[in-house]
Amino acid sequence: EACEYLTKVLGKSPLLLKELDLSGEKLGDLDGEKLSALLMDSHCKVEKIKLNNCELTEESCSVLATVLSSKTILKEMNLNNSRLLDSGVKEICEGLKNPVCELNILNPAAEEACDYLTKVLGKSPLLLKELDLSGEKLGDLDGEKLSALLMDSHCKVEKIKLNNCELTEESCSVLATVLSSKTILKEMNLNNSRLLDSGVKEICEGLKNPVCELNILKLRDCDLTQKSCSALAAVLRSNTSLKELDMSNNNLQDSGVKKLQSGLENTNCTLKKLRLRDCDLTQKSCSALAAVLRSNTSLKELDMSNNNLQDSGVKKLQSGLENTNCTLKKLRLCNCSITEKGYKSLASALRSNPSHLIELDLTGNDPGPSGVKKLSDLLQDPNSQLKTLR
DSSP: OHHHHHHHHHSSOGGGOSEEEOTTTTTTTOOHHHHHHHHHSTTOOOOEEEOTTOOOOHHHHHHHHHHHTSOOOOOEEEOTTOOOHHHHHHHHHHHHTSTTOOOOBOOHHHHHHHHHHHHHHSSOGGGOSEEEOTTTTTTTOOHHHHHHHHHSTTOOOOEEEOTTOOOOHHHHHHHHHHHTSOOOOOEEEOTTOOOHHHHHHHHHHHHTSTTOOOOEEEOTTSOOOHHHHHHHHHHHHHOSSOOEEEOOSSOOHHHHHHHHHHHHTSTTOOOOEEEOTTSOOOHHHHHHHHHHHHHOSSOOEEEOOSSOOHHHHHHHHHHHHTSTTOOOOEEEOTTSOOOHHHHHHHHHHHHHSOSSOOEEEOTTOOOHHHHHHHHHHHHHOTTOOOOEEO
16 A cells, blocks of 8 residues: 555655655655555565654654664664654654664754764765864864764764864863774874863763774863873773873973873873973973873883973983883974983983884983984984984
C-alpha cells in the first residue's frame, strides 16, 4: 500500500530510490505503520529519508522508533523543522539505542552548523581536515552547533583554529564537551583568544577525559596566569595523548612553571614539545625545568626564548641537560641575556651528555668570541650530535 501511494505522489516507485523525500505535505494520508513496513521490506533500497516540515505526532515517532529498531539499510533521517516535541524525541531515542540501528545522521544542530559554515567558508566543512574559524568567521554559530558538527561521524576535521575569537567561559565549556566526546580531533589552536584562566579550566576538564585524543594544544597570548598551569599540570598527569603544548606570551611567571613541573615529571606525561616564550620567567623556572629534564625522557623540544634567564638560569639548566635521562633534541634560548659564562655551562652539559641535542638556538644573546667558540667546537666533535647552532 505504501509503495503504491508513494508511486502516485513521487511519480516513481520508492523501491527504485536511495533517498526518500517526504517533506512538507508529501506524507499525506500515509500512516506511519505502512511507511515503516515499506522501509523494513527487503526490496527497499532507501538509505536516506527526509521528513522536514511534517506534523509528526508522538505516535508517528513511536513508529519511526520501530523502524530504527528493525533491520534496515537506513543511514540518514532528517526531521528538521518538524514539531516533534520532547515526547517524540524520547520515542525516537528508544529506537536509536537498539543495537541493530545503523543510522549515521540524526542531528539538526550539526546540519545547521554545516550549512552555516558552507556559506562562510565556500565549501562544506565535511570535506575539510582543517577548520579555520579565526577572527569573525565563527559569527553567529553557537558553540553547541559547532560541537554537534565536530562530533558527527561524517566529520573529518582533525585540526581546528579559533584564533582571535572572543571565546567566553561558556564557549570553552562547549569545547570541553567536544574534547570529552569521541572525535578524530588532533589539534586545537586557540592562540590570541581571550580565554582567561576560567576558560582554560573548562577546557582542561575535557582534556582529562580518557576518550580525548588531542595531540596539540596552542594557547599563545590568551591572558593566562599561573592558575592555568595548575589545571594543565593535572591534564599532563592523566592525559597520555597530548604531545605539544604552547603557552607562550602569557604571564605565567616562575610560580606557573613550578606548578607545571608536577605534571611534566609524572610518568603518565608523554609531552614532546613545550613552548614558554615570553612568559616573564627567570632563573627560578630553570631550576624547575632542570628537574623535569632529569626525570622526563619524552620531552624533545623546549623553547624558553624571550625570558630573562641570564647565566645563572643556564647554570641551573645545565644539571638537567647533562643528565643521561635527558633526551632533548632542540633547545631555544633566544634573547635570554646569556653571556660567555652561560655558553660555557651549555658546552659543559653537551660534552657530558652529547648523544641527543641536535639543535641549539641562542640568537640575540651576547657571548663574545670566546663564548661562541666553546659551542662551535662541538659542531666538529665526533661524539656530539649537535648539527645546528644559531
